[in-house]
Amino acid sequence: MKLLAAMSGGVDSAVAAARAVDAGHDVTGVHLALSPSPASHRMGARGCCTLEDARDARRAADVLGVPFYVWDLHERFTEDVVEDFVAEYAAGRTPNPCLRCNEKIKFAAVLDKAVALGFDAIVTGHHARLDRGVLRRSVDPAKDQSYVLAVLRADQLDRAMFPLGESTKDDVRREARDRGLAVADKPDSHDVCFIPDGDTRGFLAGRLGARAGDVVDHDGAVVGRHEGTFGYTVGQRRGLRLDRPAADGAPRYVLSISPVANTVTVGPVARLDVREVRAGTPVWTGRTPPRLPFEGTAQLRAHGAVSPATARLTDGRLVVELHEAQRGIAPGQAVVLYDGDRVVGSATVESALLASEALTTGRSVGTAARS
Amino acid sequence: MLPAAVEAMTEQLLRVGNASSLHAAGRESRRVVEEAREAIAGALGARPSEIVFTAGGTESDNLAIKGMFWAGRDADQRRRRVLASAIEHHAVLDSLEWLRKHEDAEVTYLPVDGLGRVHPEALRSAVEEAPEDVALVSVMWANNEVGTVQPIRELAAVAHEHRIPFHTDAVQAVGMLPVDVRASRVDALTLTGHKLGGPVGAGALVLGRDTACTPVLHGGGQERDVRSGTLDTPAIAALAVAVSHAVQTTAERAHRLSGLRDRLIRGVLEQVPDAILNGDPGTDEIDGGPGRLPGNAHLSFPGCEGDALLMLLDAQGVECSTGSACSAGVAQPSHVLIAMGGSADRARGSLRFSLGNTSTEADVDRLIGVIRPVVERSRRAGQAGLRR
Numbered sequence: 001m002k003l004l005a006a007m008s009g010g011v012d013s014a015v016a017a018a019r020a021v022d023a024g025h026d027v028t029g030v031h032l033a034l035s036p037s038p039a040s041h042r043m044g045a046r047g048c049c050t051l052e053d054a055r056d057a058r059r060a061a062d063v064l065g066v067p068f069y070v071w072d073l074h075e076r077f078t079e080d081v082v083e084d085f086v087a088e089y090a091a092g093r094t095p096n097p098c099l100r101c102n103e104k105i106k107f108a109a110v111l112d113k114a115v116a117l118g119f120d121a122i123v124t125g126h127h128a129r130l131d132r133g134v135l136r137r138s139v140d141p142a143k144d145q146s147y148v149l150a151v152l153r154a155d156q157l158d159r160a161m162f163p164l165g166e167s168t169k170d171d172v173r174r175e176a177r178d179r180g181l182a183v184a185d186k187p188d189s190h191d192v193c194f195i196p197d198g199d200t201r202g203f204l205a206g207r208l209g210a211r212a213g214d215v216v217d218h219d220g221a222v223v224g225r226h227e228g229t230f231g232y233t234v235g236q237r238r239g240l241r242l243d244r245p246a247a248d249g250a251p252r253y254v255l256s257i258s259p260v261a262n263t264v265t266v267g268p269v270a271r272l273d274v275r276e277v278r279a280g281t282p283v284w285t286g287r288t289p290p291r292l293p294f295e296g297t298a299q300l301r302a303h304g305a306v307s308p309a310t311a312r313l314t315d316g317r318l319v320v321e322l323h324e325a326q327r328g329i330a331p332g333q334a335v336v337l338y339d340g341d342r343v344v345g346s347a348t349v350e351s352a353l354l355a356s357e358a359l360t361t362g363r364s365v366g367t368a369a370r371s
Numbered sequence: 372m373l374p375a376a377v378e379a380m381t382e383q384l385l386r387v388g389n390a391s392s393l394h395a396a397g398r399e400s401r402r403v404v405e406e407a408r409e410a411i412a413g414a415l416g417a418r419p420s421e422i423v424f425t426a427g428g429t430e431s432d433n434l435a436i437k438g439m440f441w442a443g444r445d446a447d448q449r450r451r452r453v454l455a456s457a458i459e460h461h462a463v464l465d466s467l468e469w470l471r472k473h474e475d476a477e478v479t480y481l482p483v484d485g486l487g488r489v490h491p492e493a494l495r496s497a498v499e500e501a502p503e504d505v506a507l508v509s510v511m512w513a514n515n516e517v518g519t520v521q522p523i524r525e526l527a528a529v530a531h532e533h534r535i536p537f538h539t540d541a542v543q544a545v546g547m548l549p550v551d552v553r554a555s556r557v558d559a560l561t562l563t564g565h566k567l568g569g570p571v572g573a574g575a576l577v578l579g580r581d582t583a584c585t586p587v588l589h590g591g592g593q594e595r596d597v598r599s600g601t602l603d604t605p606a607i608a609a610l611a612v613a614v615s616h617a618v619q620t621t622a623e624r625a626h627r628l629s630g631l632r633d634r635l636i637r638g639v640l641e642q643v644p645d646a647i648l649n650g651d652p653g654t655d656e657i658d659g660g661p662g663r664l665p666g667n668a669h670l671s672f673p674g675c676e677g678d679a680l681l682m683l684l685d686a687q688g689v690e691c692s693t694g695s696a697c698s699a700g701v702a703q704p705s706h707v708l709i710a711m712g713g714s715a716d717r718a719r720g721s722l723r724f725s726l727g728n729t730s731t732e733a734d735v736d737r738l739i740g741v742i743r744p745v746v747e748r749s750r751r752a753g754q755a756g757l758r759r
Contacts, residue, residue: 028686031700033700033701069678069681069682070678070700071678113679116754117683117748117749117752118683118748
């Protein structure tokens, strides 16, 4: 097949491309330039946006002997991923930009262009298994990236290839060394690639401006101040800087965020427990939707815990009942449904029903964020 | 590289002797360097003492722009303005931007017409805004992207009306166009080896005897105290062989390449009727030579992305260029086309085809044979990129 290998400059995508070459495919490497002004060398290799990464990708392509190009997608990336990220935080939600990038950039803009240019499919270094259209978790649970791929539809998965799903990260690094790829020992990328210093709160403050407000407890009493609701995520415990301790001295967590009232609500851990999430319109990874109600497991954040769950549709929206209460469910994150290790589908969390209130008031966190 | 230049270089590589040393081996090296200097001066209508050897075009441009600016300003503090065409190579443009940022220089970019040509009248009016504050004028002999040749003799004359020194980047011109330093009356001229069959990393700045230029590289002062660094005798020997040969054979090369170029342009326009040729059509005459570089064809393909075209042509064995790329490798819309009044979209959908000594009719015909499906496919890809 004629394959386009998306090469970030990291070890995973380099080995994925190498395996595609070994399998006899006609491979062309492409590095996606996502930042309008690629950061200088000194910024180091933290994400997928630096000059050093572009060079590393080119060098890996040289070693593999495949043609290599850089595609400039910074406009699409800024619009669809960065601006979305900022807008989501401004609305009190916690977005996952990697997931958005897969949905809008890698398996949409890039895939469309690749197909139009005559490629059959796109190869990436994601840690997930994809076999005859069935998406499954990686064999390496610590590196599994199926969560951020659960936004892909069957037609996108038909044109995707993830050669690393059967390998652990250690295997991949060892193989890279054996192949003479200089990126073998390059540190993993983490955090958000377009925030190279890792200071998400500072990035958002720069974009949204400081907007101070109250931190209140779940009874409405003011217990502190914040510089902007966007600096908080449901379930967060650190960095709250509260004025007075809770009556019982127990640690407090962010329970909900309301950008409209400009308040952050904190409370005891028990109030983070969620029994049910309401989410948006689901995306199914299979050619046909699963039979509903669906019985399986649900995962609510990247590398988060899974819970046995029952999912059903209400007015076209996904409602997931969690049989084991989950903590710190943030609106904006994806709820991903699994059948064993098979990815069934996903939807964006809109609100979560608290376990403590499920039987009484029915109040849920996150609803304010939608107003 | 020209085989004779390789031979000259190899011969010197096997020798020892620093051209600045006084012992016998040094004297022998010095003789090679000076013969090379004389050969290059002879080929270009300059005096041997006017040849300053450098490590190539970028260094020569940096030396001319910065050195002549500093020297002019030192002589008269009012001279803080540099006039240059908007379509210069980045070696000139970025030197100017550096002077603007770090040396408080003022840069006036001269406009070009739709063919990419600087008019002497445009230079005159820019100079006459305030002639006493101009440190130098720099206009390239021929543009590297769209191939348009500039009326250098006339432009230099306008600068000289106000006793302003004139530099030209002739990297593209030597060996392709008649270049004569004396006849053109330029004060400084950049040339480089690898564009004319010489080695990469060897070039020269032809610097008039009376043209003041402050050094950029400091050290032993080997080259007229304007440029320091141990002379690269093997590269200089090869450069001289290449320059001499390129200049001697300019007419026949220009004839052969312009024939190939016209075949390419005609063939591509037949296959893709809405493609647009950028730059001089090649029919005008400038200073007794052609108005367009013989080996240059620059075309815009509406609705296409240059990077997609390049990739598809590359896969078909046709190598071309989208202009310049940033350091990460992203193709940038050409500043030359933008200065000529082209839109950013047109600039993005443009390709430069360069023909040289090894290019053949078969190469051109291969391009003509694949260009139509490549353009069609690239258009579909451009549309796919727009879909949400």
